[in-house]
Amino acid sequence: MKPKVLLDKIGLWSATAVASIAIMFSMAPMNAKAEFKVPTEVTELGKDTYKKYCSPCHGEEGKGDGPLARSMLPKPRDFSRGAYKFRTTPSGSLPRDEDIYRTISFGVPNSTMIPWDVLTEEQRLSVIPVLKSFSEAFEVRKPDPPVEVGLMVRPTEKCIAEGKKIYEEKLECWKCHGIEGRGDGPSAAEQEDDFGFPIKPFDFTTGKFKGGSTPQEVYLRFTTGLNGTPMPSFAKELTDEERWCLTYYVMSLIKPEETKNK
């Protein structure tokens, strides 16, 4: 190869390298923008958004006692204890900002909490510090790191059978959720949440899982538990594989033909 041609080629390579690096750097701020930024303190926008859209149910001071709360069951969450049901953090831990944002954006199926995707991203983010300001728990404690979601297991028949065994024998989930998963077990009627309100164990046949209906999200509920409710975490009790099997088993209880009518 002639030296001139070689030089030309090196020039082309370097130009390509410089261009790709430039593209990478120009992409970086875009990615950073995609990650949401939660205001560190309560803002006017946050206060206004909360007052207009959240306080009718959750109350002006976040105690779950808004004017519309009386007619609701399950009751709107009382934020004063810092107990959030749907999290990626271990049992009892405070939620991460991402967890609160997820619940605001996607809502809670089977309840009166609608997905607030009608609000702008900025509005939804601005509400997070307002919710946290209602509980002194956020001043004393910090959220734990998120739990690890183990390697997903395939939903084989053997795995689902193991899940059934856990549901019926090992953990006796049926005591609250019922043998067919309809939320009508013998202990169902006496369940109440941390705030003293009656709470109905989840009816799996509806398929509208409150924290999200993907296997990963159902798996997370067994791992993290639902703070403020009788639903415990089974992170210490079950192995990773067992939790996946239980996930597939409870998902196998969904009755699509019944769900249509609900």
Place this chain on the structure above:
Amino acid sequence: MSEFQVMRHIFFLSVLCGFLGWCGISSKILSAEQQYTEIEVIDGGNVIGNVKYTDDLAAVGLNLYRDWELSDTSKIPSEKLIFSKINNGIKNVTVSIKDITEGKKKVIPTIHPIIDQQNNIFIPHVVPILTGTTIDILHGDEGMHNIHTRSMKNQPFNLGTTYKQRISKKFDYPEIIRLSCDLHKYAYAWIVVFDNPYFDVTDRNGYFEICDIPPGTYKFQVWHEELGNLEKEVTVHPKETTSIEFVYSQN
């Protein structure tokens, strides 16, 4: 004054303000931490006493049974109010000194206190501990249980447990924490966390004892899950044992 001197003054002033601010913040932090100072108690006194209820206990209007829907003959007494028929002494009342700022060393037990879930109840029913203590919660039944705590400062937890499982949890802040099993409604216990080592829980006749208190006048406080709080000022004399009595009554 030249421009350089003005700049120098401003610089020194800002450094001074920063230092003062830092002192203020650190003293605030220290004052929060230094609520209790450990000293060697040489001529400490002791306080012994009794907690009781004088009036007719039926008048309190409490349901003293676990399973209220059963007939009277089949009812099992609950643990929420246990009293002695000999002297009306009340069991499971915590007694503590509220406003003590210095005293004996805080000793965190290396052998963890145990709460055992047996026959669908928690034993013991009230566990007083010092901040920083770890409690082991055991599962002695063959069936399924869960351990559910409700607390604000100490991280709450709700864990499912099965036979022979042991769960260890540390409690770092003074707080009264209710521990329960959602599968057995009448099964619950209390963990009472204190930030000084002067506390006790009454025995089945309502007696308690708190030792090695530096001489002085203190506010003693008792707490019972149903009957609430009572307070009393007590003067502790050097190397003497003072006897006191707390009486819950309807008035």
